[in-house]
Amino acid sequence: MKKIINDPEQVAQEMITGMLLAAPNKLKQLKDTTVIMRKDAPIKRKVGIVSGGGSGHEPAHAGYIGSGMLDAAVIGEVFTSPSVDQVYEAIKAVDSGEGVFLVIKNYTGDVLNFEMAAELATAEGIQVEQIIVNDDVAVEDSSFTTGRRGIAGTIFIHKIVGAKANLGGSLEEIKRVAEKAVANVRSMGMAITPCSIPAAGEASFTLSEQEMEIGIGIHGEPGIERKPLATAKEIATELTQKILADINLQKNDEVAVLINGLGSTPDMELYILNKEVQQILKEKEIHVYQTFVGEYMTALEMGGCSFTLLKLDDELKSLLDHPSEAPHFIVK
């Protein structure tokens, strides 16, 4: 598959350079690492918030760096967890004495490396807490995961914990809202076309011209079922039903909705899907508090989408509404 790159082995490093050159007043790179952080970090009297993972999911996670969301993103090679050392350096760099909170997507490599880094930092006297995001209802266990995968719902967790930290929340208070948000968030995706890792040079999977895969992961990991390409309405119905079957939503409950593009799906199609999802929720008398449509957690140039629902209470609503300066999350 075609790429606009220089060297397949250098894509993550060159992307980082390009990101820093695009926002020289907002971002800095932690020396000799693949960590990008707020230029003004560490922020005094604030818990530091760190996330990250393999690259290829942009704008996740570096696009969520900014006041009200992340202090640092640790960037791995494409679809590859960053190393323990990188995460450890990020933790040290954003700690202002109030401790550091880690948001980890549930992939075996990420969990292992972030938790080991947390142990190293704890041994150095830094307080560290973490949350593992496992919002994808499609499958239990997968190519790179024990349990459920973490996908686009992670962006809501960034927002919630970032807001709580900005409001002066302690590490324990941040952990409490993170646990509530993770308990309340569910996602599921589907794909119509594959992506390819630059260094591999070939598509991560194949689907025929009339086929789609329901429940696929953001690295092309297998989903639940391959079947004929359906309409937007049918796809919206299937994904929403699977999510609703897994989350306790009653009439008059409030949710935030995220319709996420995986890479090559035009905004036009995401908005058509949004029309269908909103109709389904309206029929169930579930109230939509905020809707987000766009590319938030991609899989390189994969064609497809994911839906995320976050069940809200007053606390989560106010954290969702808290200002954010992260360039890829606009508070409505």
Next chain:
Amino acid sequence: MKKIINDPEQVAQEMITGMLLAAPNKLKQLKDTTVIMRKDAPIKRKVGIVSGGGSGHEPAHAGYIGSGMLDAAVIGEVFTSPSVDQVYEAIKAVDSGEGVFLVIKNYTGDVLNFEMAAELATAEGIQVEQIIVNDDVAVEDSSFTTGRRGIAGTIFIHKIVGAKANLGGSLEEIKRVAEKAVANVRSMGMAITPCSIPAAGEASFTLSEQEMEIGIGIHGEPGIERKPLATAKEIATELTQKILADINLQKNDEVAVLINGLGSTPDMELYILNKEVQQILKEKEIHVYQTFVGEYMTALEMGGCSFTLLKLDDELKSLLDHPSEAPHFIVK
């Protein structure tokens, strides 16, 4: 080519419904039209700003509706100009008595229909002025255009005129800054993969697995040359040189840079291109005041990019920095 849609003939209408449902507190639809506008329009004591064109270029133009940018976007069918009536209704709807300014991309259908609508509105006693954006240096005349095409540089024009209107600028003052900005903006694009119009069902052009097209338009109109796929550095050099050959930039001049994805190009590749463009400009001692990287003016799921340079003076810098509430343009 695969699409996540319901009915190929209804994609623009269904997209509009989905857009409105995503932002019910910010946007409204003008009754019986395909015009989306600020919910609080018309804005008293402010010139109304209207743009639009065929759909399929999202987030252009509805994503730029908001305080500091557009008051309304007129949305046509995919790659098809909206009708005279639609534009005329938009003009009437956003006029608060201060007049209306139209930003038109240079395509024959758009120019004809927007200008005819302006004449109708003028006959009704509404003051209307307009600017035609023709930033694409690739080709003179094209499938749908006499003269140069209007592409992603149009977003900078939205920002400049929207800011001037917000600051209380008169119709004449807005026209003056629009003319200056259009005289100072240049763009050029390239593609590696095609898009397909939903109702057509097939790719708008074909390129082999090892081929790219330089200078292509945002509807797949022919560019300058087809040749073997080059590196990001070579592509950045070619596009930047073509732009610089057409604009009078001296050492120490300041520019805004827009690296725009055409639809399916991952952010990773856009940032790698940005790294190269910044290096070229640095070598020429041209100062970059602001950089924007992402999807601003797409061509459905086309793979490729465009570069835009806007030469700045103090007035244009302050207008670029003016706050915007449009969800798809973040002031840096």
